[in-house]
Amino acid sequence: GENVEQHPSTLSVQEGDSAVIKCTYSxxxxxxxxxxxxxxxxxxxLIIDIRSNVGEKKDQRxxxxxxxxAKHFSLHxxxxxxxxxxxxxxxxxxxxxxxxxxxxxxLSVLP
Amino acid sequence: xxxxxxxxxxxxxxxxxxxxxxxxxxxxxDAMYWYRQDPGQGLRLxxxxxxxxxxxKGDIAExxxxxxxxxxxxxxxxxxxxxxxTAFYLCASxxxxxxxxxxxxxxLTVL
Numbered sequence: 001g002e003n004v005e006q007h008p009s010t011l012s013v014q015e016g017d018s019a020v021i022k023c024t025y026s027x028x029x030x031x032x033x034x035x036x037x038x039x040x041x042x043x044x045x046l047i048i049d050i051r052s053n054v055g056e057k058k059d060q061r062x063x064x065x066x067x068x069x070a071k072h073f074s075l076h077x078x079x080x081x082x083x084x085x086x087x088x089x090x091x092x093x094x095x096x097x098x099x100x101x102x103x104x105x106x107l108s109v110l111p
Numbered sequence: 112x113x114x115x116x117x118x119x120x121x122x123x124x125x126x127x128x129x130x131x132x133x134x135x136x137x138x139x140x141d142a143m144y145w146y147r148q149d150p151g152q153g154l155r156l157x158x159x160x161x162x163x164x165x166x167x168k169g170d171i172a173e174x175x176x177x178x179x180x181x182x183x184x185x186x187x188x189x190x191x192x193x194x195x196x197t198a199f200y201l202c203a204s205x206x207x208x209x210x211x212x213x214x215x216x217x218x219l220t221v222l
Contacts, residue, residue: 046212099211
């Protein structure tokens, strides 16, 4: 079956530093890759996404890069702030039927 | 105000009881999904529905049931056959080719 690996599982950074989370997927036919942020006790919220026809997408302090050949995509957060502390999930579409999610990364931004 | 609503936010169940979690969306999305999330864990797919009056089992469907009589509604019943139902339940919806949008979640606790 489809599988998405996500690393690291936990990440601590100092406020103002950058954070990078990487996901690797198995289905070469996948063409849509969203990233979600989940705060404690809440539902995941979409923060950025990328389709396979582009290699990079940026929205203010967050960016996503995609390497289809290597089948991995990464989330980059620059100038981290305490409010960035949350659990981040990557996902890939599964033949348009549903999504396969990574196990999550707990990001802590230390003041 | 468009979005996905889940109710109740907190739910307590005695052992041996069935309970039904509500999920409603006014986004005109065709597909709806139910996930289970255990503490510190990722998202596991319970059931999904691509169209009214049709639904498919996900990875952990045993002990759960669903119905999709209306496009806007996808209720989940946690039956007494689910031996460890205490968890955070998330509902999501999507239009084909788009990302999934999540509700705020229902926290179910078995007493």
